[in-house]
Amino acid sequence: MQIGELARSTATKxxxxxxxxxxxxxxxxxxxxxxxxxxxxxxxxxxxxxxxARDLGFTLDQVRALLALSDERDGSCGAVDAVARMHLAEIDxxxxxxxxxRRELDDLIGQCSQGSISTCRIIEALGPxxxx
Amino acid sequence: MQIGELARSTATKxxxxxxxxxxxxxxxxxxxxxxxxxxxxxxxxxxxxxxxARDLGFTLDQVRALLALSDERDGSCGAVDAVARMHLAEIDxxxxxxxxxRRELDDLIGQCSQGSISTCRIIEALGPxxxx
DNA sequence: ATGCACCCTGTAGCAACTCTAGGGTCAAGG
DNA sequence: CCTTGACCCTAGAGTTGCTACAGGGTGCAT
Numbered sequence: 001m002q003i004g005e006l007a008r009s010t011a012t013k014x015x016x017x018x019x020x021x022x023x024x025x026x027x028x029x030x031x032x033x034x035x036x037x038x039x040x041x042x043x044x045x046x047x048x049x050x051x052x053a054r055d056l057g058f059t060l061d062q063v064r065a066l067l068a069l070s071d072e073r074d075g076s077c078g079a080v081d082a083v084a085r086m087h088l089a090e091i092d093x094x095x096x097x098x099x100x101x102r103r104e105l106d107d108l109i110g111q112c113s114q115g116s117i118s119t120c121r122i123i124e125a126l127g128p129x130x131x132x
Numbered sequence: 133m134q135i136g137e138l139a140r141s142t143a144t145k146x147x148x149x150x151x152x153x154x155x156x157x158x159x160x161x162x163x164x165x166x167x168x169x170x171x172x173x174x175x176x177x178x179x180x181x182x183x184x185a186r187d188l189g190f191t192l193d194q195v196r197a198l199l200a201l202s203d204e205r206d207g208s209c210g211a212v213d214a215v216a217r218m219h220l221a222e223i224d225x226x227x228x229x230x231x232x233x234r235r236e237l238d239d240l241i242g243q244c245s246q247g248s249i250s251t252c253r254i255i256e257a258l259g260p261x262x263x264x
Numbered sequence: 265a266t267g268c269a270c271c272c273t274g275t276a277g278c279a280a281c282t283c284t285a286g287g288g289t290c291a292a293g294g
Numbered sequence: 295c296c297t298t299g300a301c302c303c304t305a306g307a308g309t310t311g312c313t314a315c316a317g318g319g320t321g322c323a324t
Contacts, residue, residue: 004301014302015282023280034289036302049258056240057233060280070255077252081244084254088237095230101189102223108188109220112213120209122216123202126181136270146271147313155311166320168271192311 001039002032010047017047025050025064058087133171134164142179149179157182157196190219 007014020026026046030038049070053063062083069080111121139146152158158178162170181202185195194215201212243253 002302013282016280018303019281032289034302036289052258054280056237057230066255066258070249070252070258073248073250075249077244077246077249077254080249080252080254081241081246084237084241084244088234088241091230091234091237095227095234098189098223098227098230102220102227105188105216105220105223109213109216112209112216114209114213116205117202117207117209117212118205120202120212122209122212123198126184126198126202134271145313148311150272151312164320166271168320186311 001044003037003039006039006044006047009044010051012047012051020047020050023060025060025067056087057091058083062087133176135169135171138171138176138179141176142183144179144183152179152182155192157192157199188219189223190215194219 003014003017006012007017017026021028026043028037029040029043032038046067049067050063053066054060058066065083066080069075069083108122108125111125113119113121117123135146135149138144139149149158153160158175160169161172161175164170178199181199182195185198186192190198197215198212201207201215240254240257243257245251245253249255
């Protein structure tokens with residue numbers, strides 16, 4: 001399988017695959033006569049794993065850790081669980097942050113009476129805190 | 133006021149202020165004899181504006197737009213409102229995305245029975261979709 | 265005069281790709 | 295036989311928003 005096909009079947013850009021190879025996330029595949037990368041099942045499996053983990057928001061470092069763990073077929077699942085839980089906690093933090101932000105921004109927008117800039121509450125709210 | 137004081141009074145790093153100047157977000161201030169940057173009220177006001185907008189999650193490009201708008205003191209507030217609403221919509225999208233993700237990840241974690249890697253549902257779920 | 269806190273410039277690094285330039289390979293069609 | 299077009303290759307720069315050096319200069323107190 002050449003890189004384009006692998007890219008299509010994992011919804012990944014060709015450049016991204018080469019990038020993953022360069023940073024050591026994917027093993028370098030064999031090459032054809034014409035120096036084309038030649039992928040097999042194992043590569044497809046590994047790249048699928050990486051993409052799914054990325055889609056779930058894991059960082060590349062976390063993906064690297066998960067890959068290493070998944071390679072030790074008889075190690076304990078606990079470490080995997082820990083990585084996932086850590087990530088879940090992070091997501092919860094981000095959601096909370098965004099919600100707080102959303103509320104603030106919504107308040108600001110609610111105050112805009114569509115007048116001129118000089119009386120705009122949004123611009124005003126962004127200005128310095130009275131002191132300056 | 134020198135850069136350190138400006139940094140302290142806006143909770144910004146010195147390097148960040150210089151960076152904002154370099155990308156044209158802040159006007160270059162006057163210099164002292166010894167070539168130190170010398171800031172006044174206007175700079176403080178502008179940097180405060182930038183920091184607040186950034187805290188609200190606006191991108192630097194959006195901040196640039198808001199600054200330009202706020203400089204036209206008698207333009208209409210409509211454009212400002214539009215930028216803010218656009219940003220709000222984006223935040224809503226992000227929150228929704230994160231929530232979907234959270235659910236998926238939570239399901240995955242729920243299936244982990246703390247056994248060995250070879251039977252780990254998390255690792256399994258990340259693998260390829262049966263095909264490979 | 266010497267130490268220290270502060271300032272200066274310029275450059276490189278972070279995540280995680282994405283894109284471009286400038287080429288090579290391979291199969292099909294005229 | 296030769297060209298066209300789709301694909302592949304490498305190396306390097308660009309993206310966003312900073313942050314962190316390295317290697318120096320300034321200003322004030324002791």
